[in-house]
Amino acid sequence: MSGSLQPSKHLQACPNLQALLGCVVPPLGRVCLFRQTGTASPASPLYQNEAHGLFYQTHFVLLTDTACLLLETETLTPPPPLPEGEEPGSSAGLFDLTGLPPQPLAAPEPIRLNVVPPRLAVLSPAQVGQYLDTVLTHCLPCLDEAGPQALTAYSESFLQRWQHDYVQFGDNYAGEWSYQSALNMFRDKLLPLANTAGKTLPTEDQQAVGQALKIITSQLNLFPPAPRRVNRQVLLKARRRQQFQVGSLELVPRFERPVFIVSAPRAGSTLLFETLSQFQEIWSTGEENHALLEDIPGLHPRDHGFASNRLEAADATGSVRGQLLQAFTGKLQDREQRYYLTLPAEQRPTGIRFLEKTPKNALRIPFIKALFPDALFVYLQRDFRSNVSSLIDGWRSQRFVAYRDLPGFASRHWSFLLIPGWQTLHDRNIAEIACQQWNISNRIIRDDLAQLPEQDWMGIDYHDLITQPGTLIRQFAAFAGLAWDQVIQSRCENGLPVSRLTLSSPQQDKWKKHLHLLNTLPVQAAE
Missing domain, CATH: 3.40.50.300 (P-loop containing nucleotide triphosphate hydrolases)
Structure with missing residues (x-):
């Protein structure tokens, strides 16, 4: 099973029930809907999974004409039956079970949540510097003529730009395009030199350089290659x-x-x-x-x-x-x-x-x-x-x-x-x-x-x-x-x-x- 949780077709047909569940602040895992009559006990939980941690049973009341709806998440023990003589639609019976005083039921008001802005997963300048040091240490001795000077200059320029962007944006998505531009420069100028030098390295050193380059260039890999x-x-x-x-x-x-x-x-x-x-x-x-x-x-x-x-x-x-x-x-x-x-x-x-x-x-x-x-x-x-x-x-x-x-x-x-x-x-x-x-x-x-x-x-x-x-x-x-x-x-x-x-x-x-x-x-x- 994969993908995000989706409402079932039955839940989609119940807009009031969706509105009620939407008012809950804590996340809901799996929810069961029961219709209870007379003194019948609620059905046992569908299954239990201790690896998922501690679950709490919660009762939600949806206003209906004659029936009380009991919604429960996974529980370790079924809740007790309603007292004899209580009708399923009686709010007093439900409040007796929960220990809360009876109160008039009102339509739930939607709760507006503060959305936490998403964050970019980018390396800090210190981390980028460490990976660049790995590249320079192994590659500089393998380059001829102006290669070492160019590789050093490109590395310093890239790191300075990354530091500038990190100070300005940090992990804020507003910096995505600026970070991407810096990575474009890295791929166009620094990467070819490093790859050329890496071909002459021993296998172990090649792997170290390759890993460092991959970590840097794989940042912001948010879009797959075009078909x-x-x-x-x-x-x-x-x-x-x-x-x-x-x-x-x-x-x-x-x-x-x-x-x-x-x-x-x-x-x-x-x-x-x-x-x-x-x-x-x-x-x-x-x-x-x-x-x-x-x-x-x-x-x-x-x-x-x-x-x-x-x-x-x-x-x-x-x-x-x-x-x-x-x-x-x-x-x-x-x-x-x-x-x-x-x-x-x-x-x-x-x-x-x-x-x-x-x-x-x-x-x-x-x-x-x-x-x-x-x-x-x-x-x-x-x-x-x-x-x-x-x-x-x-x-x-x-x-x-x-x-x-x-x-x-x-x-x-x-x-x-x-x-x-x-x-x-x-x-x-x-x-x-x-x-x-x-x-x-x-x-x-x-x-x-x-x-x-x-x-x-x-x-x-x-x-x-x-x-x-x-x-x-x-x-x-x-x-x-x-x-x-x-x-x-x-x-x-x-x-x-x-x-x-x-x-x-x-x-x-x-x-x-x-x-x-x-x-x-x-x-x-x-x-």
Whole structure:
């Protein structure tokens, strides 16, 4: 048996009983529910296990019409029967058994517990220093030329940085990303030198050095390696992509009612994009367009003082529109991955239906609408816990780094979209940053869409996308005016495939692995 304790289906059907148990401060192990009649004795305990320590029997009364419910944990001896003549629903009989004076029974009030913040398991600077001494003692004599000097310098630099972070954060989760950055430097610079020297050591010394290195690098090992399948798919798709230089707007087709997917990052937009791109009329770049857009002068956050990824209608100048259309056209492909510019000129459609998905566009709706006045938007929403949990995974995987060495975020990399107010999060942990990314993205999307006509956008819930894709995709087809064919029909009937950017196997309750962090977030974040 493994995993967390879960309520049985019978307990789930009794909300009042759950509320009663929820008021208990001490932890409850195993609870039995008995219905007692007349002078009958309660049933014997289900089993006893002395290795589990001392158990206390506790009686809880749940208000019922005519019956008293007795809940007991494991006991060494069964409680005595009720006195003769007492009805099971009599509170006086129960209080006689417990030695407490009778008192009116009231509905229990929930007890709010103070949540102890989770703590990081990191080595102290003294411990890190000891392991580094082991590495230096064995490895320095085995290095030639500048090797010893470099290994010593990297070790001192790493230890100084670790000391700085430890003084600032200790074992607080707010320091997770800073510690991780230090470990990245350790792996990139110090580890290769130590491994090179270690190859020439005797077996016993190799084991000592290897153990020291493993202990240091295994810290914050909070995220498993990505499945090789995912990495291979991404690489193969990247190799197939091409980009053609479009030197004239004459080569650019008309972008008619383009569709933009907007959502918080890690909300499932890649899955939705890969599904919608199977419509016959749809053309896309086949990927997210971060660099394509930010390479255009005036659109990178640095051009706005790194305020955020927010772009307004004023940023949509004629020059920007022309450059963006040319860049999109250079990467256009249909559902069969045929590039627009590789088709014979007579086969290229003069007008296309374009689909685009870049999570940063959650902050760019006014900009997009100014560029494409007839643009349509699909707003994808995902449950707070699942979405934030996936963001935490993404941050820890270090595969979604958007910006490096942001001003005010020394030695820290920023993942996903850069939200307004990010500067105030420099001392927050990854869960809090992910929470703010979810909150602010969804709030800005809702506020911006509220300024548009209702016929210009539709909402999609991620859970519905997973559980009833056929119904949802048909609704989208009607909304966007796209034809339904066998390709999209088969896609929906066979079940939507796992997105190529999925980090781990889909599971409905994956978010629970981050429950200790999610519980520390403000309640209003989930609203």
